Amino acid sequence: MRKFIATPVAIIVLLAPVRLPAQSAAELGPETTQFVAITGPTVALTGVTVLDGTGAGARPNQTVVIEGNRIAAVGPAGAVDVPAGAEVRDLAGHTVIPGMIGLHNHMFYMGAGGRMSQGAVSSPRLYLAAGVTTIRTTGSVSPYADLNVKSNIERGLAPGPRMHVTAPYVTGPNPALGDMAQVTTPEEARRFVRYWAGEGASWIKAYTTIRRAELAAIIEEAHAHGLRVTGHICSITFQEAVDLGMDNIEHGFGTATDFDPRKRPDECPPNSMVMVGEQGDPSGEIARALVLSMVEARVGMTSTMAVIEPMTKGRAVLDERTLEAMAPEVREDYLETVDAIQADPDWAMTEAHLQKHMTFERGFVEAGGVLAAGVDPTGIGGAIAGFGDQRNYELLIEAGFDAPTVVRIMSANGARIMGIEDELGTIEPGKLADLVVLQGDLEADSAIIRNVTVVFKDGVGYDSEKLIDSVKGMVGIR
Template structure:
C-alpha cells in the first residue's frame, strides 16, 4: 500500500517530495553475482543531463532534459538547469542521447524456436537479450517450462541473475486433442482445476491458444478472475469480439489471428482461410471499427507482435546482423536458408502492410495497443532485438515516436496493472530507463543504440550484456 506522496512542479520541473512504500520490491544486484557483473552505474543519486526525453505519457519528446534518480525511484524530471541535483550525485552528461522508459514486453517468451525444428529454453541468453536491449519487464505469454521460468524469476528478483522483471504465464491451454506440449482442456471442470493450480503456483496470466472452445474458455476466464489473475489469447476458433463477450482481458497478435472476418464460420471453428479473410478488409472500414469498439468499450488491449510476422513476408529486411551474430552457427545457417525460401514463396508484403495499418487504426481509435517480440517461428526475431524491431515497424506503420514509446512502455504497464510504478519517466516512478546514443525522434533505428539500461535505479552495461550472448542462441 502506497503512502500519500506529494509531487510539486515548477517551471516544467517535477520533484517527488514525500517518501512512500511500494508493492514492487527493489531488484538490486547482490555482491559478486552475475547481475552485479553488468552493473555500471550504482550511485545512490544519479543525474542524467542534456537528454532528449520521450517520457511514455504520449507527449512529444523534449530536448535538454534532466532526470534525477534517488535510490530506485525517479526523484525529479525537468529542463536542464531547473532541477535540483543532490550534492554528491553522479552526473552523467548525456548530450546527444535519448532516454525512454524501460520497455514492457507483453509477448516475451523465455523459450525460442527456430528453423530446422529447433526449440530451446533460453535461461541464460533471453534475460540478457531482453535487459540489454532495454526491456525491463516481460510477460511470458505462454510457458513451455514454467518451473524453469518461475525459478529464473526468483533468481532475478533476488538480485543474483541479470534480467527483466518476469510476469509468469501458465502453460498454454487449447483443445482438440493431438500430440502437443500444450494442455488440452476438454471440460469446464478441468479448466477450473488448471486455473486454480497455476494461480497457486504464482502465474498471474493464462494464455488460450487457437483451438480453445467457448465453454472451456468461459470457465477459464471466470475462474481466473475469481483467483485474481488474467487471461489473454492467441485466438482463431473464438473471434476477437466473441472473446471480448466472454470477458477476456487481452488479445494477442492483431489482424492475423482474428476470425471476426471469416464469413460463415461455425461456432468454435478455426477457419483455414482466416489470414486471407482478415487481410481482405479495410482496416479503417466498418468491420474493423466494430471490432475496435467492442475491445475499447470492454478495455481489452491488443498486443502487437509485428516483428515475428515480418519474418514470413517476402522481401522484408529480416537479416539483422546483430541477431545473426547472436545465433549459433547452425541456427544461423538454417535461418538464412529459411529466409531465402520465404523471399520466394512467403506472404506478399501487401498483407503485412494491412496488418500494420490495422494496429495503427486500433491505436488511433483509442485502443490500448501494447507490444512484444514473440521469439518463435523461424527464429529471426530474437528476445530484445525483436522488441526494438517492433518500435521500427510501428514507426513504419505511421505512429509518431512518442506514440510508439507509449505503446512499448506505458501501455504494457497498464495491461499488467503496473502503471502506478512503471511505464513512464515521471517523478515518483521506479527508475527503469533506457539510454541510447542518438536522437530517436529523428531516426527509428536509434532504438538499436542502447548504451545503458536502468532497472530499479541501477544502470546496466548494455554493450557488455549483449556481447555475452553472441553465438549462444
C-alpha cells in the same frame, strides 16, 4: 504466435494493482554485478532529451535524478536540484525513454523448422540489453524454468528483466498441440487455472483451439484468483473474446477470425491467418465494429509485427546483431528458410498482409484502443529476445505512428494492460527508475532505438554492450 502453419455475458471485475519487487546494487550477486555500469544510489543524467512515455513530445536538455530505485526528479536543466554527492552523467546528445515492457515475450526460442530451446541465459540478458526491463512470458513451454529464472533475477543472482510469468499454453482438443494443456470441460479449465495460480503464474494464455465454454470458465476463475487472461485465438473470434471478458488479445489483424467467412462456432478454420490476410479488410465495417467493441470493453491488444516480418515475402530480415547472437547451426537454418521464402512464388505471407496489420493497429489506436507490443521469438526465428522488441519500435514508426506514441505503446500501454502503471511505464517522479539511455535523437531517427548504452532497472545501470557480448552465438542453445 509460437508457430506459423501455412495450411455468454461479459465478466466485469476489478483486478488489484500488481505489487512489484525491487532491488539495489548491493543485493546483486557476482553474475549480475559483472554487467553493472552505474550503481548509484544517487545518479543525475544531465543534458538528455526525454520521451517520457505519456505520449507527450520530446523535451530537450533535461535532468533526470535517480535516488535509490526511484525517479526523484525530472525537469529542464537548471530547474532541477542535483543532490550533493550524486554521480553526474553528462549525456548531451542522448535520448532517455522508459524501460520498455514486452507484452508478448518468451523465455524460449523457436527457430526455423520448429527448433525450440529454453533461453534461460540468453533471453533475459538480451531483453535487458535492449532496454526491455519488464516482460510477460506470454505462453510458457517450461513454466517451472520460467519461474526459476524469475526467482533468480529477483534475488539478484542473474541479470534480466522483471518477469510476469504466464501458465502453460491452454487450448482445446488438438492432437497437433501435444505439448499444451488441452481442456475439454469447464471444470478442467477451472482446475488448470487454480493450479497455476497456486504455482505463481499471474497470467493465463489461451491458444488457438480453445472453445467458448472453457474460455469462459478460465476467465471467470482467473479473475477470481487475481489473474488476467490473454490469448492467441482462432476457434473464438475477437468479438467472442471481448464478450467473454478477456483482458488482452494477441497479434491483431492476422489472427482475427471475425474476418474469415468460413468461421463456425468453436472451430478454427484451416489456414485462417492466410485467409484473413488475403480477404480481410482492416478498415472495413467488421473491423470498425470490432475495434469499437474492444475499446468500449477496455480490451488491450498486443502488436507482434516483429515476428510477422521475417515470414513476409520481400522482407528478408538479416539484422547482423540477430545473426551474431544465433548459434551457427541456428543461423544457417534461418538463412536457408529466408531464401526459401523469397524464392517461393506462392508464399502466402505478403507485404500486403503486413500492411493490413499496420492499418488495423492504426485504426485501433485512433479509436482509443490500448495497443502494446512484444517480440514473440517464434515463427521462423528471425525475431529474437530484445532485438525483436526494438524492431517492433521501428515497424510501428513505419506504420505511421509518431515517436512519442510508439514510446507510449512500448512502455506505458504495456504497464496499463498489466496493471503496473502506478509503478512503471513513464518517466515521472516517484516511479521505479527503469530507464533506457539511447545515443542519438530517437525522435529524428527510429534506428536510434538500437543504440542502447545503459539500461536502468531499479536505479541500477547495466552495460548493454557487455550483456550482448556475453550471449553471442548462444540463441537457440541456452
